[in-house]
Amino acid sequence: MTTGTSVGALEAPSPVTVPAARQRTRLPRSPKIITGAVLFGIFVFLAVFGSTLSPYNPGASASITNGMPQPPSAAHLLGTTNLQQDILSQLLTGTQPIMLVAFLAGVIATVLSIVLGVCAGYFGGLVDDLLSLLINVSLVLPALPLLIVLTGFLGASSSANDPLIALIIAITGWAWGARVLRVQVLSLRSQDFVESARLIGERPWRIIGSEIMPSLIPIIASSFLFTVIYAIGTYASIAFLGLVDTSHWSWGTMLFWAQSEHAVQSNWWWWFLPPGLAIALLGTSLALLNFGIDEFINPRLRAAGLSRKAARGAGLPRRFRLGLTPVTARDLATGKELSR
Amino acid sequence: MTTPLLEVRGLNVDYGVGPDAVHAVTDANLTLYPGQVAGLAGESGSGKSTLAYAITRLLRAPGVITDGSVWLNLFNGDSSNSIDLLAASESQLRQIRWSEIAVVMQSAMHALNPVYRIGTQLTDVLRAHRPQMSRAERLERAAELLRLVGITPDRLRAYPHELSGGMRQRAMIAMALALEPRIVIMDEPTTALDVVTQREILEELAALRERLGFAVLFITHDLSLLLEIADSITIMYAGRIMEQAAAGDLFRAPRHPYSLGLLASFPSLHGPRVRMTGIGGSPPDLRHPPPGCPFHPRCSFAMDVCREQVPPLRMPARDAGSGRLAACWLQDPGHPTPPALAAEPVLGGSR
Numbered sequence: 001m002t003t004g005t006s007v008g009a010l011e012a013p014s015p016v017t018v019p020a021a022r023q024r025t026r027l028p029r030s031p032k033i034i035t036g037a038v039l040f041g042i043f044v045f046l047a048v049f050g051s052t053l054s055p056y057n058p059g060a061s062a063s064i065t066n067g068m069p070q071p072p073s074a075a076h077l078l079g080t081t082n083l084q085q086d087i088l089s090q091l092l093t094g095t096q097p098i099m100l101v102a103f104l105a106g107v108i109a110t111v112l113s114i115v116l117g118v119c120a121g122y123f124g125g126l127v128d129d130l131l132s133l134l135i136n137v138s139l140v141l142p143a144l145p146l147l148i149v150l151t152g153f154l155g156a157s158s159s160a161n162d163p164l165i166a167l168i169i170a171i172t173g174w175a176w177g178a179r180v181l182r183v184q185v186l187s188l189r190s191q192d193f194v195e196s197a198r199l200i201g202e203r204p205w206r207i208i209g210s211e212i213m214p215s216l217i218p219i220i221a222s223s224f225l226f227t228v229i230y231a232i233g234t235y236a237s238i239a240f241l242g243l244v245d246t247s248h249w250s251w252g253t254m255l256f257w258a259q260s261e262h263a264v265q266s267n268w269w270w271w272f273l274p275p276g277l278a279i280a281l282l283g284t285s286l287a288l289l290n291f292g293i294d295e296f297i298n299p300r301l302r303a304a305g306l307s308r309k310a311a312r313g314a315g316l317p318r319r320f321r322l323g324l325t326p327v328t329a330r331d332l333a334t335g336k337e338l339s340r
Numbered sequence: 341m342t343t344p345l346l347e348v349r350g351l352n353v354d355y356g357v358g359p360d361a362v363h364a365v366t367d368a369n370l371t372l373y374p375g376q377v378a379g380l381a382g383e384s385g386s387g388k389s390t391l392a393y394a395i396t397r398l399l400r401a402p403g404v405i406t407d408g409s410v411w412l413n414l415f416n417g418d419s420s421n422s423i424d425l426l427a428a429s430e431s432q433l434r435q436i437r438w439s440e441i442a443v444v445m446q447s448a449m450h451a452l453n454p455v456y457r458i459g460t461q462l463t464d465v466l467r468a469h470r471p472q473m474s475r476a477e478r479l480e481r482a483a484e485l486l487r488l489v490g491i492t493p494d495r496l497r498a499y500p501h502e503l504s505g506g507m508r509q510r511a512m513i514a515m516a517l518a519l520e521p522r523i524v525i526m527d528e529p530t531t532a533l534d535v536v537t538q539r540e541i542l543e544e545l546a547a548l549r550e551r552l553g554f555a556v557l558f559i560t561h562d563l564s565l566l567l568e569i570a571d572s573i574t575i576m577y578a579g580r581i582m583e584q585a586a587a588g589d590l591f592r593a594p595r596h597p598y599s600l601g602l603l604a605s606f607p608s609l610h611g612p613r614v615r616m617t618g619i620g621g622s623p624p625d626l627r628h629p630p631p632g633c634p635f636h637p638r639c640s641f642a643m644d645v646c647r648e649q650v651p652p653l654r655m656p657a658r659d660a661g662s663g664r665l666a667a668c669w670l671q672d673p674g675h676p677t678p679p680a681l682a683a684e685p686v687l688g689g690s691r
Binding site: 324328 | 357393394397398399400403404405406407426427430433437
């Protein structure tokens, strides 16, 4: 059939012109996500400018107080260590390595988990058997001893090699995401839209890229954020254990020194509390951001145009419940009695 | 006339809230009498399923009911009990659903759990709602329900995958009837099935209705089907009710150009061969509905008033006292009515 022919009966008498739908990105605006984003923004700012902002050299020491750490004062806003090192400077300088390691580890681990998890799930058979074996072995191996061995073996402890440490953390942290992705791909693979793409002869990489990947984005995004949180904890742990060069300032190194000088027993809270809180807050900000991902990516929620604010304005419940379609307040006030 | 079982008044349903909301159903009125089959017909996207789901409050997010009332009038002997389903609490709805109003959906066959036998799933509802029944009684009742819909009782031991699509759909109808509801809402229950199976199921449905006396709200896009099984027919277009009439009246003397177009879209089995005309164009985008009558861009009789004002749904002057309704300016005394829309219904034509 040529494009020129048309059936008369199918032509509309007067075609209705439809204005183009407004395309706008609807960013989630719930308090949780805003809090997470603001907190995270502060940490990113500190990671970039922390060492320039720090008032003192974090390693500079003096012995003027006979080894007694000084509580917070005007000169040292967060007090000092037993060697009179400024804790605020250590905290500010220590932001960059932990953020760098955490995100680098997150990226490497996520790429590893996508490649191995999606391949295992999509290709199945022997490929799946071998990759699943690899994934399961990685899951079963205890992470911390492996980390200690790898840091020692690869010589990361003697130098302050952040990318190498990130790689080591990624190697111990990718398997969880890979396993989740594999299962998800297994179920997506048998869905009709994927099977029909295979039947019309699409190449596997195209099917993975354009049919399967879009459905995986929420999982990948949340798995990335969780891996970053894992990497923050792990980097802090191995620095705390003294496996990283102890003069390379990070929050974990601060905790290492605080622990080795008995800061907790001596009640020198200004020494161990700031790095501990910073780790907790960074983890919290990422977890809060994670909440926003589903709301932002889920097309059903996005297309509905049902922001919480609009729903509240219309007097609707916060959550829709299956089998209890909301009725807006308007008719309850007017229509009910009148209709009888 | 008897009191209606279900009365829908001025129902409005939106998808979404605020300025972006799509008005899927506007000012819908519907009345269902005991034992009656009310048909609801319209093109895809005309709001017929949305209306049915809104009546039962089963509409999913982002569906919101913005106005109207749905009165369910239940009679038990002398006492009558009227409930507004839109104001009902969750526990009230829980009591009404299935025992008073049952719903059979288009893809109902997928609602069967694949790991339980048909018998288990049929007796499950009886165990919950009829606790006084013994196990043997429940099984007997389940076998009886399957027999009702034309499936041999030995299929009780079958798993859903061992049944064909038509049998599964029939099993779902049997499940819907398990608690003897007064209203069964069927949303295109036979769409996924071939015409032979469709015919069998509909015949069984008609026979069951004779025996059990429930009322049916039957939703379909197949008007020819409705003309056979329904007592009254409601035609929907772009979320609005265009015409409401007894099945025979609608068939012989449609009052709305859209009904006329639908009737001209399927061939008659008897009589001379007529060229099918159909309806030109396609349904409007509900996000940007045309001003005035939503059907005017496709209507060959459209006048100036149709482009400006929405016609009210009211009784055409020529059919005074008949109870039928149409939303068309052509039926107004001041406007010329085309002969095709002014036909006299045959006396006694309404069933």
